[in-house]
Amino acid sequence: MLQIGLVHYLLLSVVLLGIGLLTVVLKRNAIGILMGVELILNAANISFVASNYFGPANARMDGYVFALFVIILAAAEAAVALAIFLNFYNNIGSIDVERASTLQG
Numbered sequence: 001m002l003q004i005g006l007v008h009y010l011l012l013s014v015v016l017l018g019i020g021l022l023t024v025v026l027k028r029n030a031i032g033i034l035m036g037v038e039l040i041l042n043a044a045n046i047s048f049v050a051s052n053y054f055g056p057a058n059a060r061m062d063g064y065v066f067a068l069f070v071i072i073l074a075a076a077e078a079a080v081a082l083a084i085f086l087n088f089y090n091n092i093g094s095i096d097v098e099r100a101s102t103l104q105g
Helices: 006-026 030-054 062-092 097-103
Strands: none
Touching: 006 030, 030 062
16 A cells, blocks of 8 residues: 655655746746746645655644745735736737837836
8 A cells, every 4th residue: 555655745846846847938928937936836835734744743833834925925926927917918918928028118
């Protein structure tokens, strides 16, 4: 019988981190880049919570508190980024990030 341990959670975290990094690097769409950033933050959350769960018993809440801060940071980042993307779409008519060079003054 397979026991799921810390290594499995960290492997899942690394896979999500890799997918998130590839998404950020390869996507030209601003929403796709934002989704990649969210995947990276979720990978960090999985590693925080898993390390906390399988770590020493005297530090039981540290990983959960870090994960809560990351979730709050991700919500604020998503709100600000979506506002920027909406403004960019209203000015340019597209959310293709390669057209952002036209905004330089």
